[in-house]
Amino acid sequence: MRKRGKWPFSRPVLVCLLGLLLGIGFSFLIRSLKNAHRHANLPKCFLTEAQIRPKEPQLLLVGVMTAAKYVDTRAYNVWKTWAKSIPGKVLFFVSENTVSQHKDMPLIRLKGVNDDYPPQKKSFAMLRWFFDNQLENFHWFLRADDDLYVRGEKLDQFLRSLDPNKAHLIGQAGLGNTAEYGQLSLGPQDNYCMGGPGVVLSREALRSVAGHLENCLANLLTTHEDVEVGRCLRKHVGIACTWNYEMQTLFHNNQTVPNVYDNGNLEELRHAITLHPIKKPEVMKKIHVHALSLRLNELRAKRMTLQRDLKRATQHSLNRRFTNTTTDVQNWDYMSGHISFCANQVNCPRHTTDVNMMAAVNEIIVQLFDDFNANARQRGRILQFQNTQYSYARVEPRHGVDYVLDMILWFKKFRPPHRATLSVRRHAYVQQTFGPIETITDRKFRQKLSKRNHIAEDDGLSSTDSTIYLIVPLKGRPSTFQRFSDNLLSVIPPQEKKVEIVLVFYKSENETDDNIIKNSIFELSHILPVHVIDMTNKSFNRGQALTAGTAILPTNALLFFIDVDMIFKYDTLERIRLNTIMGVQAYFPIVFSEFSRHSWSSLDRDEQRHFSYNRRRGYFRHFGFGIASIYKQDFDAVGGFGNFEGWGLEDVDLFEKCISSHLRVLRAPDQLVHVYHSIKCPSTMPTKQRNMCIGSKTASLASLDSLAEQISLYT
Structure with missing residues (x-):
C-alpha cells in the first residue's frame, strides 16, 4: 500500500491563503473602476490632447427639399450628380410618409409635414432639424430645391473665405417680381434670399434664429416660404440677404427664358456656384457632365502651369516646329x-x-x-x-x-x-x-469602369474573349455572299471558337440564286456556327432583319451588325471585343468605302487587293453608321432600331439613340472595307430616305481627283 504524501500546510491554512488572494483581486478590480470613474471627472488640464480635442465640424450640410412625386426622379439625379462633390453632407427632406425605391438615398422624414405647396412648414421644419441635430457638426447650411444644380468645388472655395461664427445669410437677394413688388410687407431695408438658387446660413445665423422659427411659422404674412425665412432672420437676428450685384452671377436664377438649359446654353455655369431651375433629370445629367469638363480643364491648366514653373520653360511661339519641306507645313x-x-x-x-x-x-x-x-x-x-x-x-x-x-x-x-x-x-x-500622355492598362481601365457602373466582371464587362455574333441580313446576291464567306474563312483562324454567324435570309425572285446561297451557307456551317432566320417572302427591311437576328441571342451577347458587302481582317474582331464595353460603350467603326472601279487609276486596277486605302480608290465614310457593335442588353436599353420602311435611316436612328443614352460612343477608322456595288434609289422611296440614298450613291461613284481629270479632258 502506497504511503500518502504530506502537504507542507494544513487544510485550514490553505483555505485562509485562498481567501486572502481572492480578496486582493477583488480590491484591485474595485480600485481600477473607481480610478476610471475619477478620470472621467478630472479637470481638462489632467486629460490628454486626444481626450479634450472636439471633433472638427465639416464645412457644409445641404438640405434638399423634395416631394414624393419627385424623390425618385429629380432628387435621385441630384444624389447621383452634384451631391457627390459637396464638401460635407447632403440630406433629402421629405414629408412624413414618403418612400423611395432607392435605398441608398439619405431621406429625412419630417414628422407632421406633408407635400402641400407652398412648402412653408417643410422649410421651417428643416431649419429646426438642422439646429436640433447637426448644429455643432457643420459650419454652413444650404437650403436647396430638387431642381437646383450646385458646383461643390466653387461653393467650397467661396465659403472658406467667410467666418461661420458670424451671422450670414447668403444668396441672391429679392424683393418680389413685378406683380408682387410692394405687396410682401418688406421694410425699406428688408429683402429675402430667393429660395430657387439656394440659401446659405452660417452656423451662428442658424443658432440665433432657431428659437424663433416656431413663432415665425405661426405668423406668416405671405405664402412664400423664402420671403418668410428672410423676414424671420431680419426681425430676430438683424441680418438681411447679401446685397451684392455679383450674387446674381454666383447664385444664378433664370426667370426669363423657359427651358433655356434644355438646348445646351450653359454659359452661366462657368462663373456660377448654383444654377436654377433644372426641371428635367436628363438636363441635370448634361449640366453635370459639362461642369465636370470645366473642372477637368481647370485642373489640367493648373497642372500645366505648375509643370512650366518647375521647368521654368519660356513661352512658346505659334511656330513650335520647323519644317524641312512645304509638305510638312500644317x-x-x-x-x-x-x-x-x-x-x-x-x-x-x-x-x-x-x-x-x-x-x-x-x-x-x-x-x-x-x-x-x-x-x-x-x-x-x-x-x-x-x-x-x-x-x-x-x-x-x-x-x-x-x-x-x-x-x-x-x-x-x-x-x-x-x-x-x-x-x-x-x-x-x-x-x-496638349497635356502629357497618360497610359493605363486595358484591364485596369475596365475594372475602373465596372466599379463606376456597378457591373460585375463576370457579366462580360472585363472580358475580352466574348463570343461575337455577326448579324447579316441577306436577299439574293449569291456572288457577294460567296465573297463574304470566303473572307470569313480566310481571316478567322481554326482555333477561333467564339465567332458565330446569324444570317437573316429573305427569299429573292430568283430561286437559282437562293439555292446557291443555301449551298454556301452549308459549306460555311462546317467551319463556323451559322444560325439562319428565314424571313420567307417578306419585303427586305434591314432594321427589321437585324432586330430579328438579335431576338434569338442571349442578353449578354456581343452583337456585330454587318453587311455582305463588307470584308475585314481578323484584327477587326479583336478591336470589337476591346472597344465594346457592356453598360458603358458602343463601337461604330469608320469603314473604308470603295469608289466605282471604273474611276480607279490604271495603276490601281487590282480588284483583289481591297485593303488599299488610296484616296483615288475610296474614302473613309465618316458619316456612315450601319456597321456597329454593341451588347444586346445595351441595344435593348436604348430602344433598338426604329421601324423605317425601305432603305436607310435605321442606322442613324440607332446611333442617335446611343449618343442620347448612358452609353459612350467610340468612332475610329478600322480595317473594314465596303466593296463598291451599284445603288438603286426608286422614286417610290420616302423623300428623306431617297435623298440620303442619292447622296450615298453619288459620293461613291468617283474621287475628286478622278472627276478633276475627267473635267480637264473636256476643257
Missing part, C-alpha cells in the same frame, strides 16, 4: 460664322463648323476675357466680347491646337473723368497645348 482652317473652309480633309473645301470646334472657340474666348478683366477694378476699365469676325485654327498633332481670333469687343472706361465706351477690333493668338 494647313490653317478658316472659320467664319458657322462655316469652315479647309484643305486636305474629308469635309473640304466648305462645310458646317464642327460642334466641338465651336465649343472650343467659345471656351477660349471666355477664358481670354476672364484673364483680360482679372484686374479690371484696379485698372478702371473692362473689356466685353461682341463677336468674332473670323478665325483660323490648325492642329499640330505633337503639340496642340493654335487659334488666330479676329474679335470685336467693347472697351469701357468707368473711372471718372475719363468714362468712355469704344468698339475696338483685336487679334488674339492662342495656344491650346
